[in-house]
Structure formats: C-alpha cells, structure tokens
Amino acid sequence: MTERALQDLLEALRRLPGVGAKSAQRMAFHLLQHDREGGRRLASALQVADQRVRHCARCHTFTEDEVCATCLDPHRDARLLAVVETPADQAALERSGSFRGLYFVLMGRLSPLDGVGVRDIGIAPLLDRVGDGVIEEVILATSFTAEGEATAHVITQALAARGVKVTRLARGVPVGSELEYVDLSTIAHALSDRR
Amino acid sequence: MTERALQDLLEALRRLPGVGAKSAQRMAFHLLQHDREGGRRLASALQVADQRVRHCARCHTFTEDEVCATCLDPHRDARLLAVVETPADQAALERSGSFRGLYFVLMGRLSPLDGVGVRDIGIAPLLDRVGDGVIEEVILATSFTAEGEATAHVITQALAARGVKVTRLARGVPVGSELEYVDLSTIAHALSDRR
Numbered sequence: 060m061t062e063r064a065l066q067d068l069l070e071a072l073r074r075l076p077g078v079g080a081k082s083a084q085r086m087a088f089h090l091l092q093h094d095r096e097g098g099r100r101l102a103s104a105l106q107v108a109d110q111r112v113r114h115c116a117r118c119h120t121f122t123e124d125e126v127c128a129t130c131l132d133p134h135r136d137a138r139l140l141a142v143v144e145t146p147a148d149q150a151a152l153e154r155s156g157s158f159r160g161l162y163f164v165l166m167g168r169l170s171p172l173d174g175v176g177v178r179d180i181g182i183a184p185l186l187d188r189v190g191d192g193v194i195e196e197v198i199l200a201t202s203f204t205a206e207g208e209a210t211a212h213v214i215t216q217a218l219a220a221r222g223v224k225v226t227r228l229a230r231g232v233p234v235g236s237e238l239e240y241v242d243l244s245t246i247a248h249a250l251s252d253r254r
Numbered sequence: 255m256t257e258r259a260l261q262d263l264l265e266a267l268r269r270l271p272g273v274g275a276k277s278a279q280r281m282a283f284h285l286l287q288h289d290r291e292g293g294r295r296l297a298s299a300l301q302v303a304d305q306r307v308r309h310c311a312r313c314h315t316f317t318e319d320e321v322c323a324t325c326l327d328p329h330r331d332a333r334l335l336a337v338v339e340t341p342a343d344q345a346a347l348e349r350s351g352s353f354r355g356l357y358f359v360l361m362g363r364l365s366p367l368d369g370v371g372v373r374d375i376g377i378a379p380l381l382d383r384v385g386d387g388v389i390e391e392v393i394l395a396t397s398f399t400a401e402g403e404a405t406a407h408v409i410t411q412a413l414a415a416r417g418v419k420v421t422r423l424a425r426g427v428p429v430g431s432e433l434e435y436v437d438l439s440t441i442a443h444a445l446s447d448r449r
C-alpha cells in the first residue's frame with residue numbers, strides 16, 4: 060500500500076479509545092467519501108481544543124479560562140466540595156440538580172494495574188484546595204467500583220487530620236429498579252444504610 | 255456550559271459513524287487528558303487526507319495519485335475485473351491472495367431506504383471501464399446482503415449487452431464452520447452450488 064495519507068489517518072483514528080481496525084476503516088471511509096466537511100471540522104476542533112482547553116486552577120476540570128465558570132459562580136455553596144473522577148461525572152451530578160456546592164475533579168482514579176498511582180491523580184492539589192478555610196464538608200463522589208472505592212479510601216485518609224467532614228455518596232437501590240433485579244451487594248448496602 | 259472549544263470537539267466527534275454522546279466524551283477526555291499528541295496527529299492526518307486522497311481514475315478506489323498502484327501494476331491480469339463495494343472489501347480480497355486481476359470499487363451499494371440509487375454508486379463509470387476491450391470477465395464481489403445482491407443484479411443487467419462474461423462469488427459454507435451453526439439459506443445455496 061503506497062497510500063501514506065490514508066494509512067496515517069487510519070493509525071491516528073485507531074489511537075482513539077474504543078476504536079479498532081474495522082471502526083477506523085469505517086470512519087475514514089465515511090469521512091473521505093461522504094463527509095469531508097465533517098473531517099475538516101473535526102481537524103479544526105481538535106486543534107482549537109488542544110490550544111485552548113486547560114485545567115481550572117481551582118477544581119482541575121477542563122476550561123478555557125484560568126478559573127472555570129462553576130468555581131466563579133457566587134451562588135454556589137463554597138462550604139461543600141464534591142470530589143469526582145472526571146468532567147463527565149461532574150456533569151452527571153450537575154444534571155441531577157441537587158448539588159449546589161463546588162467541585163474538585165481528580166481527572167482519573169487510582170488504578171495500580173494501569174500504572175495510575177496516588178501521584179497521577181490530583182490528590183495533592185485537592186489537599187491544597189481543601190485548606191482554604193471555607194470548605195466544611197468534602198463529599199466523595201468517586202465511582203462505586205473497586206478503583207473508585209480505593210480512591211475514596213486514600214482521600215479519606217489524607218483528609219483525616221484536616222478537620223473537615225468527609226462523606227460519601229449513599230449506596231442503595233437505583234430509583235426505578237425492581238428489587239428482584241438488583242445485585243445482592245447493593246441490597247446489602249441499602250439494608251445497612253436504611254433510614 | 256461556556257466551554258465552546260470542548261463542545262465543538264464533542265459535536266465533531268459525534269459526527270463519526272458509530273460514535274454517540276458517551277463515546278465522544280470518552281474520546282475527548284482521553285485526547286485532552288492523556289494523549290494531546292494523538293489529537294494533534296489526528297488533526298493533521300485528517301487535513302492531509304482531505305487534501306491528498308481522491309479517487310483513482312480507473313478503479314475509483316482511494317488514492318493519492320491519478321491512477322492507483324494496483325491499476326498500474328503490470329503483473330496483474332487485466333482480463334479479470336472484480337467489482338467490490340468499498341476499499342475495505344478490496345483489501346479483504348487482496349488479503350486472500352487468490353485474485354490477481356484488477357478491481358472496480360463502487361464506493362457504495364444500492365440502498366433505496368437510505369436514498370442511495372443507481373446514480374449514486376459508480377455504475378456509469380464501471381460501464382465505461384468495462385468497455386476497454388481487454389476485460390473478458392467481470393466478477394461481482396458485492397456483499398451477500400439484500401442491498402449487495404440488488405447491486406449485483408443491476409450491474410448484471412447493465413452489462414448484459416456488453417459481451418463480457420459476468421460471474422458472482424460463490425455462496426457456501428464458510429471455511430472452519432460447523433454445519434450445525436450455518437444458517438439454512440447458506441446451506442441451501444451450498445447444496446445447489448455443490449461441485
């Protein structure tokens with residue numbers, strides 16, 4: 060194959076998470092045959108995002124400014140800080156409409172098997188952030204997976220001496236689900252955390 | 255959300271086939287947090303491919319030249335022409351190592367439900383191509399789906415008056431499969447085409 064440009068495109072597409080050889084081929088075919096405009100827009104969006112998107116100096120989420128709009132919002136309760144793994148998790152909490160505090164986005168979670176240790180996620184900046192004298196409660200909203208639980212555990216220990224209250228999202232039966240189909244460990248937690 | 259650059263990136267990623275809101279978010283997070291170099295390479299590969307990749311004047315496949323390397327290869331048998339739907343199908347035939355003729359790539363197949371009619375795939379250029387006086391046999395290697403069969407049917411009719419032999423890939427039991435798990439229509443074809 061002497062078609063260097065096409066090969067380079069296929070290889071670049073395959074670096075995306077969840078994209079294998081077949082998907083890359085399908086994407087390249089679609090862009091070149093049916094949506095060249097979409098390809099140009101993607102190229103430009105990638106470049107603009109690479110130049111402009113950085114981390115908020117206070118909460119570490121993606122932003123184009125020094126400090127993100129959420130951190131600057133005077134209507135939010137600065138005494139509550141929710142710790143989440145990713146901007147997507149932050150967006151999920153926001154959509155629930157039931158949290159009006161501030162956030163800290165770790166941009167990852169502990170995952171020793173993938174080589175992600177305590178220094179690779181934002182725990183040191185989190186400790187700095189919590190020491191602002193305003194925060195009274197840190198709500199750990201990391202995932203309820205082994206890795207998310209380990210992350211929550213490490214943060215709890217690191218914050219133990221800081222004199223702030225540390226809480227964790229409640230585990231329990233998801234709204235709208237039938238008990239019959241809920242896994243046993245979730246039912247056990249829902250029972251022990253009953254109110 | 256005031257993060258325009260991030261929103262634009264998410265929307266551009268969602269235009270890719272098979273990418274929904276969640277995958278786009280995962281890709282954007284991965285590129286911005288873990289692989290900015292990959293994002294820049296993808297942007298540049300998209301632009302280079304858009305500028306350089308066009309259709310081969312003889313077989314219609316993607317190429318950076320006027321005529322692709324396969325069509326120019328003097329060792330190939332110019333009397334045989336395999337008609338395929340996409341460059342990926344062409345690559346699959348090549349990998350089989352059992353075809354040494356030339357190709358014609360339709361760059362699509364008939365699909366009335368999606369608004370793809372006879373004029374949207376390369377049937378007219380195929381008729382021109384077949385009239386070169388050298389081609390003796392056209393092998394229809396379109397998919398064995400309703401759409402691929404319809405495409406093969408239309409091409410067979412269009413070539414009927416051209417005095418070239420028109421053949422179709424054999425249908426039958428895939429190599430390595432157990433009869434028990436092969437669908438009935440395939441078994442029926444394998445029986446009627448037995449040799």
